[in-house]
Amino acid sequence: MITEQDLEKLSYADAPAILTDRLPGPKTEKALEDSYKYESMARGAGRFPCVFDEGFGTTVKDPDGNVFLDITAGVAVSSVGRRHPRVVEAVERQVKKLMHAVDMTNTRRVELAKRVSEIMPEGLRDNCITYFTQGGSGAVETAIKFARLITGRSQIVAFHGAYHGVWIGSGSLTTGERYHQGFGPHIPGVIHVPYAYCYRCCFNMEYPSCDLQCAKYVDYVLNTPYTACDDVAMMIVEPQQGEGGYVPPPPGYLEKLKEACERHGALFLADEVQAGTGRTGKMWSIEHSAVKPDMVTWGKGMGGDMPMAGFTVRADLAEKIPEGCQPNTFAGNAISAAVSLANIDILTENDSELIRRAAALGDEVKGRLLEKAQDIRIIGEVRGRGLMIGIELVKDKETREPLDEESIGKVVFGLFNRGVIMVPCGRYGNVLRFMPSLTITKDHCEKAVDILADVARDL
8 A cells, every 4th residue: 555654755855945046957957958959949838947957756856955845746757756666666677778779679678568568548548559669649649640541531620729749740639839839731631619618608608507519519520521630540539638728528528539430430549648647647538428439548657757758559459560661770679668567567556546546636625725715815726637727817717818838937936936936827828737746746746736826816
């Protein structure tokens, strides 16, 4: 049984602890200067003034020794926390045997492929084939190619608010302006439809009286003549949207999407890169529904401290994929595979105790946030499942007008200055993500929520 005492040993217990008179401190500032000089700022964090020097569990240190509570988990990557002792042990064992193996079979890689098959959601479990990549964008690029090949069709249905990567194919499915503007033209045949964002319903309706109008509209687009949607290879959907605002869909929504796909003859792909591997309180977020996906893309939390991602497809569909058609030099790296196997063991042992704890702890965090939100005028909604919680910030709770960019910056830097790292997302950039490692202690959760509440009140 996992105890709080066990988890306390996996992070710096004194976090947050700011030692320097100002942030960034002198050593951190020097590292930032060099970074700005020699690195591209096209990276996701841009010029955010934080430098990671050490990471341990749910905490990180900068070069000046300041200790931060990291409520990002590397953007939902470090599911079991940074430098988990069993992960470190797996790395140490593997580096003495094999590291790079070219795009061929290695023992750790084949072990991982088998393990992935065993933990897939129903419909794919023990009935699938996996293609390995290094990140989610590569997994989605592969999915686009293979879905078109398998079906002989070309169109892809994706959703408003979607994030599926930033390469030219995956980026065409993603809807954020920063990933689109100036980079076109994108791949043809992509059709975007509304996601079930109930807080900001594009049909101005409310659940459940809406009778899932957004899903009905998707069915209409797929299965009605003269909608220019007559050649769909696959629908790709996040069972809980990530960058789009940490939006969980209402019950029945995903089932209706799957039914629409089946009527059209399109494949259904669940993109689990951010919401998978225990993040939402189940191994896969699609498991909050009754949907059996045809394909899954996964990454982030599967590899944790090492890059690992993949595209998993039903075995009968995989038979249509020709041998040698998608080489990838570093796929299935032996060290990354060994780490992924360790992560899976940690997440699933004792009847997936750590994942079940994430579900219960997430409910506690949401309850605590909702209680504090009653007297904080800028918190409009708290939503999500497990430790994938979105806090939508607004100017006015009645009008739901999004909080402006300058004020969001004040919140983010207010948190940072008090030793808490949280990053925003959402269509308006106004949703804070509560997505720590699943190994976070209750004490660290409470500290993070209390500091967030103080900063929000100050604003």
